[in-house]
Amino acid sequence: MKPEDRSILSTFTALVAVAGFLLAAVGIAAGDGGSGPVEAGAAPVTVTLTEFAVEPAAIAVPAGGSIVVTNAGSMAHNLSVQGTDVRTQDLGPGASVPLDLSALEPGDYEVLCTIAGHGEAGMTATLTVGGTGEVAAGHEGHAAAGGEEEHDWAAMDAAMLETISSFPAATEGTGNEVLAPTVLADGTKQFELTAAVTPWEVEPGRVVDAWTYNGTVPGPMIHVDVGDRVRVVFHNDLPVMSDVHFHGIDVENGMDGVAPITQDPVLPGETFTYELTPDEPAVAMYHAHAHGEMAVPNGLFAVFLVGDLPLPLPEGATVAQEIPMVLNDAGVVGLSLNGKSFPATAPVVAGRGDWLLVHYFNEGLQAHPMHLHQFEQLVVAKDGFPLDSPYYADTVLVGPGERYSVLVHLDQPGTWVWHCHILNHVEAEAGMFGMVTAIVVE
Ligand SMILES: [Cu+2]
Numbered sequence: 419m420k421p422e423d424r425s426i427l428s429t430f431t432a433l434v435a436v437a438g439f440l441l442a443a444v445g446i447a448a449g450d451g452g453s454g455p456v457e458a459g460a461a462p463v464t465v466t467l468t469e470f471a472v473e474p475a476a477i478a479v480p481a482g483g484s485i486v487v488t489n490a491g492s493m494a495h496n497l498s499v500q501g502t503d504v505r506t507q508d509l510g511p512g513a514s515v516p517l518d519l520s521a522l523e524p525g526d527y528e529v530l531c532t533i534a535g536h537g538e539a540g541m542t543a544t545l546t547v548g549g550t551g552e553v554a555a556g557h558e559g560h561a562a563a564g565g566e567e568e569h570d571w572a573a574m575d576a577a578m579l580e581t582i583s584s585f586p587a588a589t590e591g592t593g594n595e596v597l598a599p600t601v602l603a604d605g606t607k608q609f610e611l612t613a614a615v616t617p618w619e620v621e622p623g624r625v626v627d628a629w630t631y632n633g634t635v636p637g638p639m640i641h642v643d644v645g646d647r648v649r650v651v652f653h654n655d656l657p658v659m660s661d662v663h664f665h666g667i668d669v670e671n672g673m674d675g676v677a678p679i680t681q682d683p684v685l686p687g688e689t690f691t692y693e694l695t696p697d698e699p700a701v702a703m704y705h706a707h708a709h710g711e712m713a714v715p716n717g718l719f720a721v722f723l724v725g726d727l728p729l730p731l732p733e734g735a736t737v738a739q740e741i742p743m744v745l746n747d748a749g750v751v752g753l754s755l756n757g758k759s760f761p762a763t764a765p766v767v768a769g770r771g772d773w774l775l776v777h778y779f780n781e782g783l784q785a786h787p788m789h790l791h792q793f794e795q796l797v798v799a800k801d802g803f804p805l806d807s808p809y810y811a812d813t814v815l816v817g818p819g820e821r822y823s824v825l826v827h828l829d830q831p832g833t834w835v836w837h838c839h840i841l842n843h844v845e846a847e848a849g850m851f852g853m854v855t856a857i858v859v860e
Contacts, residue, residue: 581849715749
């Protein structure tokens, strides 16, 4: 993204936020004015959406009332009352809208964000519509939140220190394991992939129903040589149709994995065999294309490397470790690095003086500025294309679908933090989480 594009984006984001504020103000004014169904003087309860929570968790409103729904997160969310037609549209970050609940009979309801995976990730709450017209407990919560919100500062400190000190935490399952092919008689390298819904431990104790290739997030890494004949036998055990798109590799049209355009959908229980012969180096990915908005964030993504990049290393230097760093921010997996959320994100442990080659892959729905403390990142390739003029950066903005390859020279010992610099992708009042890990130079 060029600098001018970035400033347009931030202007747009600011406009969205202003529009959201105005909408919220209109909603509150309508309630206070007594023209709507809300009784005079009863300001609507504010319900706040974040990744991945709905607050308050127990919403209470008088019969005939309304609420104001605010998206304080960093991705789109909505709020829907289950079993009814009452819901907001999808709200961008910063947006705020009134939601009229006067159509609801008194009683208890479940509310949730209906964007794929967000409910499962925790964006649910209960809604009690009171029958008496009295302002229920939720209103007091709003009054407190509207003025000085109560923070338990000591608890915030304790949670932050506790989460950080638990790094690195062990979890079940490792993504990006290299997938060994079966080599056929004619030299073809055959890889077997099965897509299915399987349990995946994103962080200690948080096990989600991920959509996986061969049971892991990211799926297994495929690494072949330029000119290899490659066959990928794909078996679909998902409850929906699927396909496999090789993002960043030249293929024949029928192998592009875009059902129903280039192939028939691979229905549940079916198998499809892809054939490709990559003829140049690639830093690529494979992922589902059918139902991509749901399937990919839920975990159907993996790394596909072809050959090796030419690297501008000093005379005699070699790469000590090649690190895939796959970014995701949505679905049941959520904000994560290589399928794990801090403190389960694996640190890179390396020796002083080592060179690392890191490939960033963004399989999420947002751009992430990946910042490495202390060490400059020498950007050597974009989307697998070697740069004529590699450049240094301490923060590399990786958009959805993009790949950046960077060389890092670890010339200082210590534990150096490595994280997305959108700060609510890494921290919350409950502590550190999400897109953070570290490089430990011994
Ligand atoms: Cu981020």
